[in-house]
Amino acid sequence: MSSPRLTAPSWSRLVRELGSHRPHWLTGLAIAVLVALVLAALLAPLLSAHDPVTMVPSERLRPPSPDHLLGTDAMGRDLWARVLWGARISLVVGAGATLGAVVIGLPLGLVSGYFRRLDPFVMRVMDGLMAIPGILLAVALIAIVRPSLTTVMIAILIPEIPSVVRLVRARVLSAREEPYVEAARLLGTGGAKMLWRHLLPNTVAPLVVQAAHVFAAAILTESALSFLGVGIGTETPSWGNVMADGRLYFSIKPALIFWPAAALTLTILSINIVGDALRDALDPKTSKGKG
Amino acid sequence: MMLRFFVWRLASAVPVVAIIAVIAFGLLHLTPGDPARIVLGENATAENLAAVRTAMGLDLPLPVQFGHWLWGILHGDLGVSMISRAPVSRLIGQRIGPTVALALCAMTVTIAVALPLGVLAAWKRGALVDRAVLALSVLGFSVPVFVLGYVLIGTFAVDLRWFAAQGYRSPADGLVPFLRHMTLPAITLASTYVALIARMTRASMVEVLDEDYIRTARAKGLAEPRVLFRHALRNAAVPIITVVGSGFAMMVSGVVITESVFNIPGIGRLVVDSVLSRDYALIQALILLTGVLYVVINLLIDLAYALTDPRIRYQ
Numbered sequence: 001m002s003s004p005r006l007t008a009p010s011w012s013r014l015v016r017e018l019g020s021h022r023p024h025w026l027t028g029l030a031i032a033v034l035v036a037l038v039l040a041a042l043l044a045p046l047l048s049a050h051d052p053v054t055m056v057p058s059e060r061l062r063p064p065s066p067d068h069l070l071g072t073d074a075m076g077r078d079l080w081a082r083v084l085w086g087a088r089i090s091l092v093v094g095a096g097a098t099l100g101a102v103v104i105g106l107p108l109g110l111v112s113g114y115f116r117r118l119d120p121f122v123m124r125v126m127d128g129l130m131a132i133p134g135i136l137l138a139v140a141l142i143a144i145v146r147p148s149l150t151t152v153m154i155a156i157l158i159p160e161i162p163s164v165v166r167l168v169r170a171r172v173l174s175a176r177e178e179p180y181v182e183a184a185r186l187l188g189t190g191g192a193k194m195l196w197r198h199l200l201p202n203t204v205a206p207l208v209v210q211a212a213h214v215f216a217a218a219i220l221t222e223s224a225l226s227f228l229g230v231g232i233g234t235e236t237p238s239w240g241n242v243m244a245d246g247r248l249y250f251s252i253k254p255a256l257i258f259w260p261a262a263a264l265t266l267t268i269l270s271i272n273i274v275g276d277a278l279r280d281a282l283d284p285k286t287s288k289g290k291g
Numbered sequence: 292m293m294l295r296f297f298v299w300r301l302a303s304a305v306p307v308v309a310i311i312a313v314i315a316f317g318l319l320h321l322t323p324g325d326p327a328r329i330v331l332g333e334n335a336t337a338e339n340l341a342a343v344r345t346a347m348g349l350d351l352p353l354p355v356q357f358g359h360w361l362w363g364i365l366h367g368d369l370g371v372s373m374i375s376r377a378p379v380s381r382l383i384g385q386r387i388g389p390t391v392a393l394a395l396c397a398m399t400v401t402i403a404v405a406l407p408l409g410v411l412a413a414w415k416r417g418a419l420v421d422r423a424v425l426a427l428s429v430l431g432f433s434v435p436v437f438v439l440g441y442v443l444i445g446t447f448a449v450d451l452r453w454f455a456a457q458g459y460r461s462p463a464d465g466l467v468p469f470l471r472h473m474t475l476p477a478i479t480l481a482s483t484y485v486a487l488i489a490r491m492t493r494a495s496m497v498e499v500l501d502e503d504y505i506r507t508a509r510a511k512g513l514a515e516p517r518v519l520f521r522h523a524l525r526n527a528a529v530p531i532i533t534v535v536g537s538g539f540a541m542m543v544s545g546v547v548i549t550e551s552v553f554n555i556p557g558i559g560r561l562v563v564d565s566v567l568s569r570d571y572a573l574i575q576a577l578i579l580l581t582g583v584l585y586v587v588i589n590l591l592i593d594l595a596y597a598l599t600d601p602r603i604r605y606q
Binding site: 037045126127129130131132133134135136137139140141142143144176204216220223224228229230243250251254257261264265268269272276 | 319433435441541542574
C-alpha cells in the first residue's frame with residue numbers, strides 16, 4: 001500500500017513532478033509530431049494551393065507533381081489538401097469529445113465515489129453503457145440524429161464516459177481512506193469543500209492520462225465512422241472518408257488510402273506515446289521509487 | 292456458499308441488462324425526431340404518418356411501448372425489420388455464421404500470438420525482446436483496424452496473391468477456400484486484441500514469476516518451459532481472462548469495421564446496413580443482443596473463477 005499522505009496533491013506539485021522528468025527521445029518526437037499536426041490543421045488553407053472539395057474532372061487520378069504534392073483522387077481533388085483538411089476534423093472532434101467526456105464523467109465519478117448512496121445507480125448505468133460496443137452505440141446515435149460535427153462528437157463521447165467515471169470514482173474511493181481526508185472530515189469539512197479541495201486534486205493526474213487515451217480513441221472512432229459512411233458528411237474531408245473514397249481505386253492507386261491512413265496512424269501512435277509517458281511521469285507507483 | 296455466490300452474481304447482472312434494454316429502447320424513443328417521419332422520409336403526408344405511428348404503436352404512452360417491446364423480446368420476438376418486413380431474428384440468423392467464424396479465428400490468432408509473446412516478454416524482462424513486445428503492443432493499439440486491413444490486402448492479396456482480398460467462403464466449401472478468405476480478416480481483427488492481451492499477460496506473469504512457488508519449481512529442477520506455462524501462466528490467468536471478457540465490446544467494434552473492409556456478409560455489415568437504411572427495429576435488437584452477450588460472457592467468466600478458485604467465492 002502507499003505510504004500515508006498528509007496533504008492533498010496540488011497543481012504545483014503536479015507541474016513539478018512533470019518538470020523533473022527528462023522525456024525519452026521518442027516522447028519528444030511524438031510531441032513534435034502532434035505540434036506539427038496542430039500547425040498543419042490551423043494553417044491548412046495556407047499550406048495547400050488547392051481547395052479540398054473542388055472537383056476537377058480533367059485532373060482525375062494524377063500522379064504526384066509540384067502542383068499536386070500527393071496527386072489527385074478519382075474526382076480530381078488534391079489529395080494533399082484533403083489530408084491536411086482532414087487533420088482539422090480529427091483534432092476538433094477528438095478534442096471536443098475528450099472535453100465532453102471529462103466534463104460529464106468527472107462530476108459523475110466524484111459524486112459516485114463520495115455520495116455512496118448514489119453510487120449503485122450511477123455505476124449500473126455505466127455498466128450498461130460499457131456493455132454496448134462503442135462503435136455500435138455511436139453508429140446508432142448518428143442514425144437517429146442528423147450527422148453533423150456536434151452530433152458526431154456527442155455520439156463519440158458518450159461511449160467514453162464510463163471509463164472516466166470509473167477512474168475518478170476509484171481514485172475518490174482510495175483517497176477517502178487517506179489520513180488527510182480523515183483529518184479534514186474530523187475538522188468538519190463538508191461535501192462541496194471536501195470534493196473540491198481534497199478529493200478532486202487526487203483525480204487530476206490519472207485523469208490527464210485517461211484524457212490522452214480518450215483523445216486517441218475519439219479520433220479513431222471518428223475516422224472509423226467516416227470510413228463506414230456514417231460519420232460527418234462526405235462534403236467535409238476527414239481521414240476516414242478520404243480513405244473510403246479511395247477504396248474503389250485501391251488496386252490502381254494505393255496512395256489514396258496510404259496517405260490518410262499514415263496520417264491517422266502517426267497521430268494515434270504519437271498520442272499513445274505521449275499518454276504512456278504522462279502515465280510514467282504522473283503515476284505515483286512508478287515515480288515513488290525515484291522520490 | 293457456491294449457490295449463494297451464483298445467485299448473488301446472477302442478481303447483480305439483472306439491473307445491468309435492464310439498463311441496456313432502456314438504452315436500446317430509449318435511443319429511438321427519447322431522442323428528438325419522429326420515428327415515423329424518419330421511416331417515411333421528409334415528404335410523407337400527415338395521413339401516412341398517422342398510419343405508421345399507429346402501426347408502430349407510437350401513439351401509445353412510452354412505458355406501454357417499452358412494455359410491449361420487452362414482452363416480445365422475452366418471448367423470443369425481436370421485432371420486424373422496418374425496411375424489409377422480415378423478422379429481425381431471421382435477418383440476424385442469416386448473418387451470424389460468418390461473424391462467429393471470424394471471431395473464432397481471431398481468438399485463435401490472439402491466443403497463439405499474444406500468450407507466447409506476453410510470457411516471453413515477462414521471462415526476459417527488460418531485455419530487447421521485452422521492449423520489442425511492448426513496442427508491438429503500442430503499435431497494435433495505434434494502427435487502426437481498417438488501416439491494417441488495407442496494408443494486409445495490399446501486401447498479401449494484391450501483390451503476393453496468397454489470399455483473397457474480399458468476400459467470405461463458408462467452411463462447408465472446403466478448408467482451403469475458407470482460410471484463403473479468412474486469414475487476413477482474422478489477423479486484422481485480432482491486432483488490437485493481441486496488443487491488449489500480450490500486455491496483460493506480461494504484467495500478470497511479471498508478478499507471478501516473483502512468487503516463491505516459482506523458485507521452488509525451478510529449484511526442484513523442472514524444465515523452464517514447464518515452469519513458465521504450467522506453473523506461472525496458470526496462476527497468471529485470472530487477470531488475463533478478465534481482460535478477454537471486458538475486451539468483448541472492443542471485439543464487436545472491430546468486427547463491424549473488419550467486415551466492412553473485407554466485404555464479409557456478417558453481423559457487422561448488418562449493423563452498418565441497418566444504420567444506413569435507418570432500420571431502427573434492427574438497430575435496437577442488435578444493441579440489446581450485443582450488450583446482453585457482453586454481460587453473459589462476463590458472468591460466465593466470473594462463475595468459472597468461482598468454480599476453480601474458492602477464494603473468490605468468499606470475498
